[in-house]
Amino acid sequence: MENSQGDIGRRQFLKVSAAIAGGLLVGIHMTGCDKRADVSTKKGKDQTPTFAANAWIRIGRDDSVTVSLHHSEMGQGVMTALPMLVAEELEVDWSQVRTEFAPAAPVYKNPTYKVQMTAGSTSVKTSWEDLRQAGAVTRELLIAAAAQTWGVPSSECRAVKGTVVHHSSGRRLRYGELVDRAAQIPMPKDVPLKKPSEFKIIGKRMPRLDTSIKVDGSAVFGIDIQMPGLLVATVVHPPVFGTKAVSFDASRAKALPGVHHVIAIDRGIAVVAGTFWQAKKGAEALQVKWERGDNEDLNNEIIRTRWTDLAHKEGDAVCNDGDTKEALEKAAKALRAVYEVPYEAHATPEPMNCTAHVHKDGCDIWVPTQNQDAAQETAAKIAGFDLEAVHIHTTLLGGGFGRRIEADYVAEAVQISKAIQAPVKVIWTREEDIQHDFYRPATYNVLQAGLDKDGWPTAWTHRIVGPAIMTRIIPQFVPSMVPPWIPMPLKDLSAWLAGVFVPRFKTDEQATAGAITMPYAIQNVRVEYIKDDPGIPTGFWRSIGHSQNAFVVESFIDEIAAATGKDPFALRHELLQKAPRLRAVLELAAQKAGWGKPKSREVHCGIAVHDYHGTAVAQVAEVSVDLKGRIKVHRVVCAVDCGIVVNPKIVEAQMESAIVFGLTATLKSAVTIRKGRVEQSNFHDFPLLRMDEMPKVEVHIVPSTSPPGGIGETGVPPIAPAVANAVFAATGKRVRKLPIQPDDLR
Amino acid sequence: MLTLHVNGTIHKLEVDPSTPLLWVLREQLGLTGTKFCCGIGECGACTVHMDGKPILSCITPVGDVSGKEITTVEGLKGPLADALRHAWVEEDVPQCGYCQPGQIMSAASLLSSNPHPSDVDIDIAMSGILCRCGTYQGIRRAIHRAARGK
Numbered sequence: 001m002e003n004s005q006g007d008i009g010r011r012q013f014l015k016v017s018a019a020i021a022g023g024l025l026v027g028i029h030m031t032g033c034d035k036r037a038d039v040s041t042k043k044g045k046d047q048t049p050t051f052a053a054n055a056w057i058r059i060g061r062d063d064s065v066t067v068s069l070h071h072s073e074m075g076q077g078v079m080t081a082l083p084m085l086v087a088e089e090l091e092v093d094w095s096q097v098r099t100e101f102a103p104a105a106p107v108y109k110n111p112t113y114k115v116q117m118t119a120g121s122t123s124v125k126t127s128w129e130d131l132r133q134a135g136a137v138t139r140e141l142l143i144a145a146a147a148q149t150w151g152v153p154s155s156e157c158r159a160v161k162g163t164v165v166h167h168s169s170g171r172r173l174r175y176g177e178l179v180d181r182a183a184q185i186p187m188p189k190d191v192p193l194k195k196p197s198e199f200k201i202i203g204k205r206m207p208r209l210d211t212s213i214k215v216d217g218s219a220v221f222g223i224d225i226q227m228p229g230l231l232v233a234t235v236v237h238p239p240v241f242g243t244k245a246v247s248f249d250a251s252r253a254k255a256l257p258g259v260h261h262v263i264a265i266d267r268g269i270a271v272v273a274g275t276f277w278q279a280k281k282g283a284e285a286l287q288v289k290w291e292r293g294d295n296e297d298l299n300n301e302i303i304r305t306r307w308t309d310l311a312h313k314e315g316d317a318v319c320n321d322g323d324t325k326e327a328l329e330k331a332a333k334a335l336r337a338v339y340e341v342p343y344e345a346h347a348t349p350e351p352m353n354c355t356a357h358v359h360k361d362g363c364d365i366w367v368p369t370q371n372q373d374a375a376q377e378t379a380a381k382i383a384g385f386d387l388e389a390v391h392i393h394t395t396l397l398g399g400g401f402g403r404r405i406e407a408d409y410v411a412e413a414v415q416i417s418k419a420i421q422a423p424v425k426v427i428w429t430r431e432e433d434i435q436h437d438f439y440r441p442a443t444y445n446v447l448q449a450g451l452d453k454d455g456w457p458t459a460w461t462h463r464i465v466g467p468a469i470m471t472r473i474i475p476q477f478v479p480s481m482v483p484p485w486i487p488m489p490l491k492d493l494s495a496w497l498a499g500v501f502v503p504r505f506k507t508d509e510q511a512t513a514g515a516i517t518m519p520y521a522i523q524n525v526r527v528e529y530i531k532d533d534p535g536i537p538t539g540f541w542r543s544i545g546h547s548q549n550a551f552v553v554e555s556f557i558d559e560i561a562a563a564t565g566k567d568p569f570a571l572r573h574e575l576l577q578k579a580p581r582l583r584a585v586l587e588l589a590a591q592k593a594g595w596g597k598p599k600s601r602e603v604h605c606g607i608a609v610h611d612y613h614g615t616a617v618a619q620v621a622e623v624s625v626d627l628k629g630r631i632k633v634h635r636v637v638c639a640v641d642c643g644i645v646v647n648p649k650i651v652e653a654q655m656e657s658a659i660v661f662g663l664t665a666t667l668k669s670a671v672t673i674r675k676g677r678v679e680q681s682n683f684h685d686f687p688l689l690r691m692d693e694m695p696k697v698e699v700h701i702v703p704s705t706s707p708p709g710g711i712g713e714t715g716v717p718p719i720a721p722a723v724a725n726a727v728f729a730a731t732g733k734r735v736r737k738l739p740i741q742p743d744d745l746r
Numbered sequence: 747m748l749t750l751h752v753n754g755t756i757h758k759l760e761v762d763p764s765t766p767l768l769w770v771l772r773e774q775l776g777l778t779g780t781k782f783c784c785g786i787g788e789c790g791a792c793t794v795h796m797d798g799k800p801i802l803s804c805i806t807p808v809g810d811v812s813g814k815e816i817t818t819v820e821g822l823k824g825p826l827a828d829a830l831r832h833a834w835v836e837e838d839v840p841q842c843g844y845c846q847p848g849q850i851m852s853a854a855s856l857l858s859s860n861p862h863p864s865d866v867d868i869d870i871a872m873s874g875i876l877c878r879c880g881t882y883q884g885i886r887r888a889i890h891r892a893a894r895g896k
Contacts, residue, residue: 074842207838211835211840214846215840216831217777217818221781224778275765276773276782348878349791349878349879350781398843399844399879430783430784656884657841660878660879660882661878661880694882694883696883
């Protein structure tokens, strides 16, 4: 699914402009049918409406090199990794490199999704060719400019640290001195890229470009946007999912100092004030009568009963290899187990926020978003402007984890700004954030395995019951996915049609992700999916369906090992005979963890391995469980094969990050439903892993020459099963439900 | 009229004294380095110093700190602050970076009272500052590095 090669083949580079802002701008020219105007043509240059050309690299007369980032920085390191790709080929000193966030424009669409979006751990792998090529053609252009200046052949010149040098004469010109001439020269074609052995930047532990601003407090997140006349709003949402306000009395709120407006918007009631605190006090003073709604009595027990009932029936097979029925009948031994995974909140550190200014010429949006297209489409629709009049200014993101793929908070800011005709910053409280998320779906899973007389699995069935994220997401994404020249009414129609037909799909790519790609050599495999949505909003959560299914699959395979007296590592190793990359990370993690060698009396090991879109990760967790059932994770040894590594420091950090994120969901927090609403509201009842609970994490990277894979999410899936399997090793108690409850282990 | 000493500057402010210090810093003084995250004193992202000691600005009414010396991440100065920032950069600690001002303010307070903390000391001092990105190992390394570097 993540293959950008098709797009790369169609991309050629061209100079967008001779001297935008006193420099040289190099863009990608796509020979597709993309007719939407782009940022550079709006600057009055290169009026070729049949092409979308856009800036990737800007070189200033002052020698500055600015790389436009078409992906959002939420901690995963794109602000460093993407410029590294450019700098490698451009031959510039790392200290020269600057970044800026790109606007919303068709050329920046993520080739994986056809939406300008940072998701699915795809940023580096989809930019790997494009950005290196952008660097390479720019370098050759500058070399040609220098050669022309000196009247020598280009072949006698080379690029060195932001300059072009003429070998024999030793003459040297800085890039900044070459930009005006370079702008007059045709773009070179077919510039070969460096071989990995020639890399000077890629693969090195280059310092992150966003560290210093995040250390001195000057980093600007969405919530930090300030401007004259800016009002601040907070929104109160209906507590029960799927309901609205019947009526509200704003008189007490409006009487409070600083409160300017109280307005009903689509998703709730907004209080607009001079400051956030005034808005919050206003929100607390609101008297709202909410609808009762169909979900008023919904709770976890009802959902569980419903799914238990549904799971009795056969579901639609999304994967059906061999004949599991027959294999189960013939099996020498059969195992059956039920696994349950809860709803999870994203709990990004920076609460949801967006600043919108709807004015007579258009709309400006400052937003920490993972999805520029959704922000732009949403704002355009509400404000009544063409896409070109909606300017998306992406800020740093204080965490994303998939929550910021949504544009609900953008819609709110635009509605409010439009209504009050002033710039407004919407900030949610943490309580609204936890209670009005798009949650990682809960699922109910029934598994069966058939084993032969030697204890090897011959049959595997996995029945998944739970909500389908894509039912809501696909119709929402369709307007960004269709060609940009399609007029708005047709886009709306396509979204409407998707809204009618997608809910009828019986499958959901995300619900079954990580379950249908069975890596183990088992002859008969059947995975079924039964779609059922109790009415709790669901969305993308770091590693999506893999986060549930890896827990289920990797725990159940451990059950097979335990039931047949096989070592959990050895069983996996044997069954991964056709999955060499998974086998290699499994071996590496086991070796580095000293698998099989006794630890202390209390400490026990669990292992898990998983593939997330081509990145293989194995983890060994060392765990102890005390008499009260309390779990301590002492150490996690992680092995990862993500292809060519752009920056090992970032890979290590992302593995640590994923392990911490996953441990919170494994050990500490879940979202539960009572009376149609989320029971949790803040970090006292949705606690996150703390420093004193942090295990020692060791990351080992498998050297590779394959193109880069993803990294941001890929460490999440194996941690829950690695810990659960270690808990089994320590206590003999099998964990089949998350988060792990100490009471169940006593 | 309320008098507030922040980062060495005296401010006279018209403000409801029950307003949390966090929002006065962010919205009235434009010091946005201090972050809003939970609003109930559970996560520590809003940590600033009052007379050199860490406080949670999201639950501290501004009226309670009138006349006290408040230091935010923007105003953290001196050899210890330099060593900390240097260590944080050398270790490339931040990921999303949102909690880092709170982490650094907490670490500064730890090192000023305990120049060579053990891992346990770090756990005790730093466990109140949540990091969803999981930069805890980096923070631990950076604190040790800053302790060595002073």
